[in-house]
Amino acid sequence: MKPIYIDYLNGLDIEALEMTDGEIIAAVEAGLIAQGNGQTVIEPRVHLEPAPSFHGHFNVLRGYVAPLDTAGVKIVGDYVDNYLHGLPSEFGILNLFDPRTGTPRAILDATVITDMRTGAVTAIGAKHLARKNSKVLAHIGARGTAYWNVRLLDHLFDFDEIRVHSRRPESRDGFAAKLSADLGKKVTAVADWESCIKGADIVVEASRLPEPQPLLKTEWIKPGALVVPYGTMSAVELSLTDIMQKMVVDDWGQCKGGKFGSLRAHVETGRLSEATLHAELGQIAAGLKPGRQSDDETILFWHRGLSLSDIALGKAMLTKAGDKGIGQRLRFA
Numbered sequence: 001m002k003p004i005y006i007d008y009l010n011g012l013d014i015e016a017l018e019m020t021d022g023e024i025i026a027a028v029e030a031g032l033i034a035q036g037n038g039q040t041v042i043e044p045r046v047h048l049e050p051a052p053s054f055h056g057h058f059n060v061l062r063g064y065v066a067p068l069d070t071a072g073v074k075i076v077g078d079y080v081d082n083y084l085h086g087l088p089s090e091f092g093i094l095n096l097f098d099p100r101t102g103t104p105r106a107i108l109d110a111t112v113i114t115d116m117r118t119g120a121v122t123a124i125g126a127k128h129l130a131r132k133n134s135k136v137l138a139h140i141g142a143r144g145t146a147y148w149n150v151r152l153l154d155h156l157f158d159f160d161e162i163r164v165h166s167r168r169p170e171s172r173d174g175f176a177a178k179l180s181a182d183l184g185k186k187v188t189a190v191a192d193w194e195s196c197i198k199g200a201d202i203v204v205e206a207s208r209l210p211e212p213q214p215l216l217k218t219e220w221i222k223p224g225a226l227v228v229p230y231g232t233m234s235a236v237e238l239s240l241t242d243i244m245q246k247m248v249v250d251d252w253g254q255c256k257g258g259k260f261g262s263l264r265a266h267v268e269t270g271r272l273s274e275a276t277l278h279a280e281l282g283q284i285a286a287g288l289k290p291g292r293q294s295d296d297e298t299i300l301f302w303h304r305g306l307s308l309s310d311i312a313l314g315k316a317m318l319t320k321a322g323d324k325g326i327g328q329r330l331r332f333a
Helices: 010-015 022-038 111-129 146-155 167-185 193-197 238-243 264-268 281-285 307-324
Strands: 003-010 040-048 056-063 070-079 089-095 103-111 137-142 160-164 202-205 226-229 244-248 299-304 328-331
Touching: 003 010, 003 307, 010 103, 010 111, 010 146, 010 307, 022 040, 022 089, 022 111, 022 146, 022 281, 022 307, 056 307, 070 111, 070 137, 070 307, 089 264, 089 307, 103 111, 111 146, 111 226, 111 281, 111 307, 137 146, 137 193, 146 160, 146 167, 146 202, 160 167, 226 307, 238 264, 244 281, 264 299
Parallel strands: 003 103, 137 160, 137 202, 202 226, 226 299, 244 299
Antiparallel strands: 003 328, 040 056, 056 070, 070 089, 089 103
């Protein structure tokens, strides 16, 4: 057997790539288009909870993207209390493979990949589903994925007003300050959910609740808004789906099952079903189904996170790393 080598990109390598906002969005959207065209295989995510007292779990995501000739598996830990230890809430590893032989090709630190691709899916959803003249963004939550939500949304919309809220004052104030510095515009930290959400054109709910709690009130949603709830534990009321003209998900196969997710109760009660679902985002990105068709539509977009987004972004990073001579080549066998 010939020697087998794998490419390895750690967190510092990925930072050195200096992926642009446009590169991130383009890579992830290419994966979504492949999904819409039926060129992917997505296995439902698997959860592992080591012990309830640890206040966390692992997600295992698996998939194959034919146009990229790549299969992949990502394992990401999601631990809500990690801030108490000075750690991010999520750590991840992405493994990429040759889909024909199973030969390992690469290992990447997927912590920032998870953050970037989540923000990209949020932004791509808004690209197709929000009003084109959206000027006010409300963002609940300040975890790792939150930064890329706001940054990539602002890349597409150049908001006049950005409001952020998190349950801990030091978290929301620091989040707003970092965004203000990086985006070159004012970002306002607000102390309560209502002040953050009312009147916003785009509402993103990415809270870190320990258990389901309906803190986002349906009555606060502006007609014609796009609402993107994706917290692990639900923060929305059952009535949220009642005001929607369209409901879109990233992958119905994942959204209809599993223990976690912001709209789990809506699926279980039949409010969100194959009958009420408008489309998967990939179908819209591929041009197979319409996105927003009028400014009057109030639209819901729920994304659970797709392995294909990790694979697509990871593959783009490997290509750029090869061009720039970044990363390590390790002998596997």
